[in-house]
Amino acid sequence: MSLPPSFLDELRARTRVSAVVGQDVKLIKAGKEYKACCPFHSEKTPSFYVNDEKGFYHCFGCSAHGDAIGYLVDGRGMAFMDAVKELAAKAGMEVPAPDPQAKERAERRACLIDVTEAAADWFREQLDGIDGGAARNYCQGRGLSRATLDKFGIGYAPDAKGKLKKALDRFGVPKLIESGMLTAPEDREPYDRFRGRLMIPIRDPRGRTVAFGGRIIGDGEPKYLNSPDTPLFDKGRQLYNLDLAQQAARKADRIIVVEGYMDVIALDAAGIGEAVAPLGTAVTEAQLQLLWRLSETPILCFDGDAAGQKAAIRAAERALPLLGPQRSLSFVTLPEGQDPDDVVKAGGKAAFEAVLEKAEPLVERLWRHERDASPLNTPEERAGLKQRLFQHAKAIEDQGLAQLYREEWLKRFDALLGRGQQRGQARGGWQKRGGKWTPPPPPASAAARDIARTGIGGPQVAALLRGYALFPAALKDDVETLAELPISDPLLARTRDKLVDAAFSSESLDRDGIATILASDGLGAPSKSLLGFSFTRAGADEMQARQDLGAALGAIAAAAEVETALNEATTRFEAELSDEAFAEQQRLLTAKNEINERLASLSESD
Template identity: 60%
Template sequence: MTLSPQWLDELRARTTLSTVIGPSVKLIKAGREFKACCPFHNEKTPSFTINDEKGFYHCFGCGAHGDAIRFLTDHRGLPFMDAVKELAGKAGMDVPAPDPRDRERQERSAGLHDVMGAAQKWYVEQLDGIEGGEARAYLEKRGVTASTIRNFGIGFAPDARGKLKAALKNLGEDKLIECGLLIQPEEDGKSSYDRFRGRIMFPIRDARGRVIGFGGRILGAGEPKYLNSPDTVLFDKGRTLYNIDRAGPASRKTNRLIVVEGYMDVIGLSRAGIDEAVAPNGTAVTETQLERMWRLDGQPICCFDGDAAGQKAAVRAAMRALPHLGPERTLRFVALPAGQDPDDLVRQGGKAAIEALLEKPEPLVDRLWRHEVDAAPLDTPESRAGLKARLMEHVQAIGEPNVRQLYRDEWLQRFDTLVRPQRGQQQQGQGRSLFPRREWKKQGGRFVPPPPMPQAATRAIGAGGIDRTTARALVLGHALYPDAIGDHVETFAHLPIDDRAAAKLRDRMVDLTMSGQMLDRTGITTILADTETASEWKQVSKGGDIGFSFTRSKSDPELARRDLGLAVEALHAKTEIELALAEATRRLEQEFSEKAYAEQQRLIAAKKSYNDRLASLAGNE
């Protein structure tokens, strides 16, 4: 359904915001506005304001801001259309009718909610019955109390092919099939039968608390261990989160959201009094699920199992989040003891044990760094180049420019510290400046950069210099945006520029930067055009627009500086990869092995990736 901006504006105009927010918080009249303690974070002094005339609320403490629709979606967790319908009903407005197909789908969905509710009730009755004895014993063994069973609506599906079908036959076999409760065989003449058999049943609810699907855990041996409802009109396992209906209100009180792997992990945390936990429905975390998490908490804590599979899931979640990171959108991680899940930890140490872990979560930037550093030994030039290439690939996946630049700077600092330790520098992992002044020496009146990394001495093995056009584009770009030189002066100084004019101008620019001169565009071009480099500057500057954002004087400065940094880094990484590739090829020619061949192919792919990246920069406006 599409709602026009005009219709939504009319809805907002007919809605008095204070009456929408009033039932949730105590309002205090303050002139033409209202004040209250913010419902989105804990505070004792009111910093939350409501302006009925302008139709928006704003918190000066946490920054929460929005209109009546936003309040219902963010505070009460309602889907957008449900919030609109609730406000429209109170405002006496009719929501525009959907097209016939949408109307039919909504009417069918309403009926299916009743079917799912009836199924959940029946499963609960079976858990309490004679056939539910083994299931009750299992839950008791796992520490699940009667009140927890009640709160989560846990039930039991008997190990029979037709008991649910018979019990709910008055609701219609077609609806039971459409809900995924029955399986209809493809063979003609075959009867439908119960999907869930011999399983403990965990109802999956939407944000409004309506049952939309089930997860069933088998009792005893058998596969799969957990069986979910199939995708239906009501249920899409990649778009919803288990326990979202209970975790939403709880997270708004505690100002945090915890993400665990499974149903029993959520239930285990709840037994410890931690209700702000959700879980994906048997799949890796999806982008849609990330969006739902971030609506509740800008930095959810991923608390996955301590085994290899759990840590792999944590890394997948981190990588899935990269394109969507922002100033207030990230993930954090806690590492559980090896072989333990959150439920184990709660049963052994109670709430204190899990809170001790949650107290100091690991930032996403640290989790991915640790994953890549631990992926393989860093004892060869190829492996070190591979680490750098993987890190930069992660950087390029980040969509938000400022976050991308900060991740790049952070990881390059750590990489530099890791592969090129210096006497007297800080211990590995603490980081240091990429370009410490004390590493440079002054010889013959010029600053000389520190020696390049060891593998650069083998450049003759196979790495060529930067092509003339690109080299001159870099020089021209840094002349147009000289404040960018200091961001990567050491890397810029070591780029293998074969073009004599570009190399001489580059060395002059590096020397000016390391001399501490603060030069603007006019100042640096004046110096480059003087006697010492006049001829070279004339050759390079007449090239004009070479196709990059940073070679155009009227480009957006932020974009130009960003692209300059990316280009310098891509060329530097490409050089290192070419060196590693040449060495890997030499070793492969000496003695073939699957491992050496795989490394060669990975480096070839990495080189192509950086070539593509440089080509893409030429298209930026």
């Protein structure tokens, strides 16, 4: 239902936030504000403040923030309209009548909830009935106590096509189909969707049953069957057990994501109630937002098999654009072949807590994944690793955080190649001296020193620098790689240094601003290259130009590494005259030619 902004503004004006929050939290007067220990996370020193004059609450510990309506929604799990109605009643205001369509949708949802709640009751009855023997034996074998069965509302769907349909015939077939309780093939009569399965209710944050997960008893496929998406249920926007876990999560100051229903139930039985699970899909953006309401760094706990690790990486990549100073993830990998149930059965709660203590931050998990994704024996393979890492950093929309991720991964990359000590500690080895960013010391080997002295092709570098001057937004993504290029031409090197300094110092990165920065040192824009790259023309399509810039920079950077390795291989061959040394020299010559061809393919003929 859409409410007029004027109504909501009046409602907020008539409502004291402290009166709403004070029903749940003991508030202490602190000047014009109130303070308390935060109800959204566990703390001993108050960092939660309520300001009636400004009409909001804010926690400086977990960043929880909102008005009176928001507190009822986030703090008590109320639906938005229910929160509005409760506050309006206390303020003596009448909620505007909904438009007919919104009213119809609300009534339809209410009717469907009646159906799913009735189905949940019926499934629980069947578990204790004549047909539920096999299901009861299964529960006993899984160690599910009566208290656990009752807490999670677990039931049983008999292996028959029409028993639920008959039991709930008072609702009518259309509502049973719409709620997901019946399936309706085109050529047959509708029949029970769930048959011969242990039934696990899926509840919304208010604890109302909106869908089900069914676990087959014995052998068969699919092992788990979920309700379809309905007006009540969107599997990508809900989390299993969120209704019970949110209070436990705030008390424990953490939220744990596991793979399935039974993992959640097993952890709860072991005394870890702050666990939730996605509903048959990879963790979605909407689910991440739900998790971040409860914890700054949700812990994702996946099985150690290939499927579990693939799910972990998908979740990490999906989270990247949403990351912020108080929003991240950490990851736990269980021993291969074990799930949370196995861990707690073998060692109880303490064993699982020990696993959680080894959680990896997102930055570490992605680094390890990309580092181990392929061999790193050749310059091309190492360049590929750097490119993949920088692509991940590029996905982070918070530019300050993206820069920190690039710096962290570049530091690890340098350490992996044994050159971390040479590069120093700041920005990939560049350090600011006398108000100017200066490059790191040259590489140690004789061949590498030769590359640093002679540099790489002047025309290509000139084209590259012209591209970054014309399309300076690309510097945010490529500055570390650009900073490392060994450039022998003094004017081009000074131009590069100016561009890098601007990017590192967060100065203006628009085209006019870059021109001003370069002109201030008498450099001007780089001379136009005779090479026909798209990015050397001011009127080129920006997306294509930026894409070609990144590809050209990667090729030129790889050329420098290949040239270094080729000089070393040539020196080794001259000393050894061995077949192995000759083969390595020829492989690197081939790689050098391939890089030149890659650069040529980016050039356009006018």
